[in-house]
Amino acid sequence: MTAPVPPARPDPPARPIVAVLCADRRPPGMREVERGADVRYTTADRLAGDLRGADALLVWDFRSSALEAAWPAADALRWTHVASAGVDAVLFPALRDSDVVLTNSRGVFEGPVAEYVLGLVLAFAKDLAGTMAAQRERRWWYREAERVDGATAVIVGTGPIGRAVARTLRAVGMRVEGVGRGGRGHDPDFGVVHGLDALTRRLGHADYVVVAAPLTARTTGLVDAAALAAMKPSARLINVGRGALVVTADLVAALRAGIIAGAALDVFDTEPLPAGSPLWSMPNVLVSPHMAGDVVGHLPMLAALFVDNYGRWRRGLPLRNVVDKYLGYVPVPAAATRD
Amino acid sequence: MTAPVPPARPDPPARPIVAVLCADRRPPGMREVERGADVRYTTADRLAGDLRGADALLVWDFRSSALEAAWPAADALRWTHVASAGVDAVLFPALRDSDVVLTNSRGVFEGPVAEYVLGLVLAFAKDLAGTMAAQRERRWWYREAERVDGATAVIVGTGPIGRAVARTLRAVGMRVEGVGRGGRGHDPDFGVVHGLDALTRRLGHADYVVVAAPLTARTTGLVDAAALAAMKPSARLINVGRGALVVTADLVAALRAGIIAGAALDVFDTEPLPAGSPLWSMPNVLVSPHMAGDVVGHLPMLAALFVDNYGRWRRGLPLRNVVDKYLGYVPVPAAATRD
Known part of the structure; x- marks a missing residue:
């Protein structure tokens, strides 16, 4: 109501x-x-x-x-x-x-955030962080990359930003679906939108989970230990919404335990992210300074x-x-x- | 003939x-x-x-x-x-x-290379390298990013790989044009294709120059000091073709002098790139190990x-x-x- x-x-x-x-x-x-x-x-x-x-x-x-x-x-x-x-x-x-x-x-912010999310997805798929780390050591580290074409993104939050993300990821051949308050079946951008109550069930399909929801009483702490446990071990979490949509302690634990493969976070409970946060130094985490939408x-x-x-x-x-x-x-x- | x-x-x-x-x-x-x-x-x-x-x-x-x-x-x-x-x-x-x-x-290789190039373009536009460097110092370095929507890519080489790159960059709103042996005006993917003789003239329009040509007698050393001088100081060079398409010494000099803004190189005259190459440690260069097409x-x-x-x-x-x-x-x- x-x-x-x-x-x-x-x-x-x-x-x-x-x-x-x-x-x-x-x-x-x-x-x-x-x-x-x-x-x-x-x-x-x-x-x-x-x-x-x-x-x-x-x-x-x-x-x-x-x-x-x-x-x-x-x-x-x-x-x-x-x-x-x-x-x-x-x-x-x-x-x-x-x-x-x-x-x-x-x-x-819609277009810029969508581009930023795509950049993060590609950075994961092509392991640009690994390549840059090898470069610092002058090390030729050949390995195979992943494709994004055919990979699946579950986009949490089906407002204008989530929608722009959906269109952009779809434009490079990704399968997308939305999870949002107004779950409503077929949708031109998301293909299908599920209700928030289906979140945990849908997360198991995702190679990438993109969080772009508004922060409300309903969405605070939405991505918690249970949600993370539902994700594939190979999946990556991308948060461009608000820090409090994700339970940070649960995320840190899930990353350490290998429950998910990585995270790219542009938003945090406290911003700027305090220097003491464990997120800064986790090898499978990209921390960016709330800049996804700011071009x-x-x-x-x-x-x-x-x-x-x-x-x-x-x-x-x-x-x-x-x-x-x-x-x-x-x-x-x-x-x-x-x- | x-x-x-x-x-x-x-x-x-x-x-x-x-x-x-x-x-x-x-x-x-x-x-x-x-x-x-x-x-x-x-x-x-x-x-x-x-x-x-x-x-x-x-x-x-x-x-x-x-x-x-x-x-x-x-x-x-x-x-x-x-x-x-x-x-x-x-x-x-x-x-x-x-x-x-x-x-x-x-x-x-077409689709994988196209994705890789888009990942490099977005990594430049969003300065992911700068963000990763700041993260290593636990530093919250807020700044504005660039959009790729509306940016211009000149794609050198209009074979199947260049064409896939064109389609992919166009899908995220970039303007593209091709430069290739068979310059032929209108083209469904490139918009327009210019002949190789127009290369230097067209490079001045580019925010990104993507080199994806075959290495032949005609294309060896194609990107030399004159070509680099024609580029914008803000432009980035991306080479996913062959190392010898670019005159490496000219590129190093152009990067050092600020004649262009950066380069992402997946291919080199000698591979693996020797540990003594100056490219490894240049701040505006991304070295990757000939992996763009290998998924x-x-x-x-x-x-x-x-x-x-x-x-x-x-x-x-x-x-x-x-x-x-x-x-x-x-x-x-x-x-x-x-x-």
Whole structure:
């Protein structure tokens, strides 16, 4: 059961106040917004003061967790936009239960993440890590590689990012299937989508398990010891969603025991990943710094998406990418997934 | 001007003698051949003796260069098959000018090489080498990656392997074009194919230059200082053809001077690459051990291709993959490239 989506057209006042939570750098291309609004560029420690009276909030520094503490000061807020795809960091109960409309940056990260996942799949199949290690020793280490054509990927999370991953892996001949909340049989990109309750059963088919789900109460800790035990010993886990989708201790144990063959992790429970984490030095693990979706030019794209939504808000048009705060993501009808 | 292709149906004798040049391991699945022929498994040092009287030769150890020295002993040879795509190692003048039919292993390596090249392209675009280096230092090194969607690849060599590379790179949104001996305007896979004389002019458009040409008199040293100077400073060179297609000294100089951004090399003038080569330790170079086309299961596939051709030979049918020994590769009509 889900709550109704909050109204997508909060009335904008004549000259609104827009707070922008940013760290060291402001979003580019904000002149259009600055012309018609009082824009308060603010930081985590000044956020509460600047939220007072603000009509809209852009969470540009989406890694900040400052909003929840400052939330009681949000006395006039109607709309919050986040410069990320996942909204888990801002979906604390007070915001979720408020009338504030939440929008995200769907549309910016899909293609880059899909390419990144394919790069990781190919790095595993061709053992690029092994080749680079041999190169450091000036060692000619000939061996056979694996094909990706015909290999199977189970993609956990069937939102726009999982869907882009599916299309890209399929384009190089992989078999893909999806596991997601809305399990729904045939699907043009996934072939078939299974419900989350089928996760463990489907994982046994996978050469690659790609985790690209939103982090919600339902998905937290989804990939645990039982899920990992269901995977093939030759399978690799790729997580480009959120660290907490995977139980890290279970993953470390599974890798050490040879229950799965490897993991490529772009997201972690704590970011940056602490220097003491065992993941850094495990031979079958690739640690990357939450960069899968971030390509050259993504910051102007994120800013342009906010500016576009701002214009819609000013003109009373429906906002793009309205998050269903009870689902924890932007619900996308199956027919509208290729935009 | 090309010489006529030698006859593809050398008459097989009643019980032929088939020599198989192999190193430590014999080809699998040879029982069918052994039933109807006297099969002489031989090595480089015994080759001359075993070639005497042999009707057919399988060069299973295609890395061996023993054939030229043993050639005068080939007094009855009608057909030679090599377990590789490139035939440069056996195309010495005496074989080329003889009536011996030469066939190769076209059809086994195309898909694997295409995947490998895509893996290298993505490894560059996402800087996987940098991420792995940071991981070794337990360092969270966040930065923006590059997209491959929309990037341009110029593929040098428009035979079956270059064509498979073109299709695969195109499948992930790259723009591709071909440069090859038979420059011919529009092409379904390459978009457009330019002649070799246009090489230097076209290289300036490339984010990635993929060398997948056969090694012939015409292509030896094709990528030299002038060609490298024509490339963008941000471009990467990928060589999966033969080492001698690239002038190694020029490449090393270009990389050191920042004339191009990087190189991934799977083939070298001398293989294994000598430990003293500067390529091993250059920061923007990936050295891999001539493995791009060799996936798990490729040896049975190579053997099966020979056994199939052997059956054709016995039945007087046209052989598959007859090499035009003056061109140095199997000529493929444009309409027959998708088999």
